Amino acid sequence: MSANETNPSEGENKVDKRKMLRGSRRALMVGIAAVGLSTLAIAPASARDVDVSQGDDYAYLDQLGSKDRVGVCDIERDGHGVYVKVWLDNGYDEFSDGNGSATGCSTRDYGAYSVDSIEVCESVTGPDWCSDRKYS
Ligand SMILES: [Ca+2]
């Protein structure tokens, strides 16, 4: 028997191990593919560059490259108006969800990368309720 010769039963074991390895590698690939898909599915929601919320009411900033878009959304049907404060590189702006809690948000466009920070507020009696101010 030379050193290279292997005992037949040992060879079978090796084949079995290789098959098992191939099987687990396939399972791993399937797992990676599934993770890839779920990341894709989540991507649209995480495209917001800045998100602020006050209860369910919220505002957001999308840096679209050619322009900055700010949106404000009144979600709660509580009779409180909802507006967004927009700090720009050279100025300040403020606007509200024009149709209140009815479906649809209001948006305004600004120059590319000109929005510095946003904050969402709802108008109440006394000091308005506002979110934290968030920076882009
Ligand atoms: Ca509200």
Ligand SMILES: [Ca+2]
């Ligand atoms: Ca609305």
